[in-house]
Amino acid sequence: MRAPQRLLPGLQCWAARRAGSLHTPEGGPSTSTAALGVLEAVRGVATASASPAAPQQQPAAAASPPAPAASAARFDLDQHARRLREQLEGPRLLVQQQQLLQQQQRQQQQQEQEGPWGTLLAGRAAPAQGGPGSLEQQQRQQQQQSRRRRLDVSAIPMLRVPSKRDAPAPPPPAGDPRAPSVDWREIVERARRTQERVGGAQMLTDTFSRKHTYLRISLTERCNLRCTYCMPADGVQLTAGERLLTAGEVQRLASLFVSAGVDKIRLTGGEPTVRPDLADICSRLSALPGLRTLALTSNGIALKRQLPQLKAAGLSALNISLDTLRPDRFEALTRRGGHARVLAAVEEALRLGYDPVKVNVVVMRGVNDDEVNDFVELTRDAPINVRFIEYMPFDGNVWSDSKMVPYRELLASIGAAHPGALAREDDPAGEVAKNFRLRGHRGTVSFVTSMTHAFCGDCNRLRLLADGSLKVCLFGANEVSLRDAMRAGASDEELALVISAAVDRKRAAHAGMFELAATANRPMITIGG
Template identity: 45%
Template sequence: MLIDSHGRKINYLRLAVTDRCNLRCFYCMPEQGNDWLSRKELMSYAEMLRISSLLVKMGIEKIRITGGEPFVRKDIMQFLASLSALPGLQQISLTTNGILTAPLVPDLKKLGISSINLSVDTLDQNRFFAITRRDELPRVLDTLDTLLRYDMDVKINAVVMEGKNTQDILPLVELTRDLPVSVRFIEEMPFNGGGNDFSGLAWDHFKILETIKEKYPNLQKLPDPANATAYNYGIAGHKGTVGIIAAYTRSFCGTCNRIRLTPQGSVHTCLYGGGVLNVKDLMRSGYGEPELEAALTDAILKKEKDGWGAEKVAATGQHASMATIGG
């Protein structure tokens, strides 16, 4: 098992396969996009599979594939097929914006991938365009329909932003009346590649909760799974559930069981921290499995207690784009 110095079992890897995305959400990256990594700077699929295999042997049980947008990387389905064959890996899940996803759902299901996080910040087409700078909401909603038709476990993720989409909170909650989905509201974070346009935290998890309670006074707290990032709630008569993720106030950090691996091979033991190790560079310099295992064990052992501590240690004064870290 992988255990950090705070006694937490680390069994969850968030693996970003690309920094590229076909949206330009203002809270994630500049309008013109990022300075994209070259192919040489990215980990190859073989390198990703090698390090994933080692981490599974060391105790990782769940891998979430993120980006950027995972499905913009060529041959991603072949990689997922190889990843799904790793002995000991219990679950693969995906985070996607849904634009390219719908046609791939049957094959994802065949691979045993049945848990999908779908990013949907608004159900209004004009606000969707204003937030993402792309007119793609119909394709995203088609993906939602397809996922549900194939009995996928769907979580809808919505970042709550002052002056952008707070009017969408209640319409998104209303989806849970007839759909078996978890709609999760996420506090806004400053990961847009420089801090520009970050509105500050006008909407923390308390304000989001009170807004929902005003409309749904029968909102009931549900038990939260171990290591959960969301506070979960149910509404009587609704098929789905509601979650609120305190991503900026970071009240869930004490039970963190996650590490992140960026497309260029940088290991992050916290979203708010810097890279603590680059496994791509180690692999390309000839490190074998024992040396890689020792380096990873040491990095995880030094994992900070919470996001505030990690941010203090990183001390960069500027946050990268979420697309380069792994959304």
Template identity: 40%
Template sequence: MTAHELHDGFGRGITYLRIAVTDKCNFRCVYCMPEEGVPPRAHGELLSAEEIARFVRLVAPGGISRVRLTGGEPLVSHRIVPLVRELRSIPGIEDISLTTNGALLPRLAPELKDAGLDRVNISLDTLDPEQFSAITRLGRLEQTLGGIDAALRWGFEPVKVNCVVVRRLHQDVCGLARLSVGRPVHVRFIEYMPIGDERTGSTRAHDALDTSGPHCPGGIDVNAWDVSDTVPSLELRERISKEALGLGLGALEPVDEGATPSGAGPARYWRFPGAAGTVGFITAMSNHFCSCCNRMRLTADGAIRPCLFSDAEYSVRDALRAGDDERVLAVYRDAIAHKPQEHEVIAGTERFMSQIGG
């Protein structure tokens, strides 16, 4: 804890900031956005890289030590490398991470590493090439797998692979978990969160927008997803262990707390016997972790969001552009003071996930 770490009304120290750099993406995932992409926004609606860095510079003395860059897809932003470099220069920022679909990592990994990016989370929901193409519309499985290879090759540590498990997709979860056997990859399974409603369409845990309609490519009907599609982590872990035993890998074993990969996330980690990496489970639904939530979110258009599942927002864009640092900090403190103790109901929100920053 820093000497000046800010706490919310429930005693939780706020040390982690997630920043949506953009709401655009080079994929068109059926659970994220329409096939034509998101509606264009005026350049002035979004924070510039300089404004984002200035905000972080202002709030870092209040305890922010970890920053995660998200989107949309943050690597489609031409300003991503200079932004990482600027964030790296801010006193108190100890960890800079990024969530990506991995497609652009083979090209950008060297520059990001040189700029000071510490680690990456790569979204991968299936190892089936046809299902991957159906889900992403514009993506190919080998692109994301190539991104994982690039992240390992350029020394990002740790490299985490995020998979949201949806029961009716019948994903090969054991196959995904086995990515951790031969390489130091940390595969994390996230319980599907049905936070969409009839107004917003189904959404999910990492960086989602809207659907393009009730029936999507490959027979994927995202508007039909509901709470029954959530696979509790205990059930999932038992399923993976059973399949792994049948393959001669051995069952998953708990990882000692001191041996877990670094990061600010709430995953609980396990590992196959002798594996180079780990398998994590994030119990977003079956055992939510509001009591230890340490994060705030900054949207691409400059709003602070204290809770993922609340529409309460506190805009700092105008204050940043007016050069009113005191006003920026006052709004930030007000947002922290209004951080709810927990989310009561997971329901549709006015914004979609990739506008929030996940």
């Protein structure tokens, strides 16, 4: 057995390496039970080498004493094995104790959440107390508790707490910006009693003989940007999805308006391209008999990839919002990135043949008013209509007249940069913008002057919001819910009466800009512009 004795130091060293150096802190936790087996095997070799074989006739009492080297090797291996067992067993016990503590904490939290119902259903006692010596007993008790919790809950009566979404929307208090201008319930009930009817252009003609032929439909309140003039800094309360108009409801209401004389519909948001059924809605609306123009206003972030499909679905006109040509300023204004994607959307619209491609620019003093002539340059070689919009007050956008740049100031700035080049264009019927063309430019520039030169006398537009509310004036606070009337079973004839009553209450003009700034209204993002 001298050969095994010679191999013993090498095997011992290999086993120690296999187990990880037990003399270093990082070695212990990384060991495996296989290393412990190797140590046991090497210890067996050491024991065999320490007791050399004797003839069968030799008495046991005559066995020779173990060699000193072999005894020392066996002692070292015993020490290695003991330390390895401790390092393997220690983490396991620690993990078990941690798991037990976590389970007790979860049970306590669950009991607090469930209240008396949880205690009644669980039927469990308090967990057993004890130290590490009672660990197995505690685990058995936990297993029994888990088995007791496997109950047939189908026989237990369920207590359902009503959801806010299940409850009908309470009527807004007096003075609320969403307070209805008409009571649709009263109108529907009267129509059912008297068989009263209204139809054709009469439905959309107000008491000042203004005929409304332009409907703006907001498809969503959601947006993938957070523009400072549109979205309040602390966000907005979004309407629950089931309270928004479905594609079928949009189609039904749009058909009703078109049959009464609306010939132009614009889809807005929020951001309409975040609505997954946008192309389907475009297909439905573009097929309505009598509709001449189906337009879209978008921020352009997700527009490029959708535009070919939207054009095929019947989208005939396009506005893209872009308030700056500088990427860093774009991020400051929108609180998001994506400037290059908006420019790509403009290029894609030009490639697909939209003429003109309208670019909406909200001008704010000290923010982007130094870029006015840069935007004008976009019209030199492309059929782009840049529309400069006066900064308007809405809830949460911290409007100030000092930030509003009047259109005449913008016009003077452009005229100074292009002397004698500006010429006034004829404004189409119902057009709210003042249109100009620069000599030698393929495109045009326009000014939307809602603040300094209101166009209320010729206003021909109505707004259907994403939640189904009809808003007859952008700056008016009163609304009426066509969604509620429709979902309550109102017929098209009854809906026409509700619409007619709301249109009849449209005022001759909205208030001045300072009065508007003090008037409660929705945030722009929930109106759609």
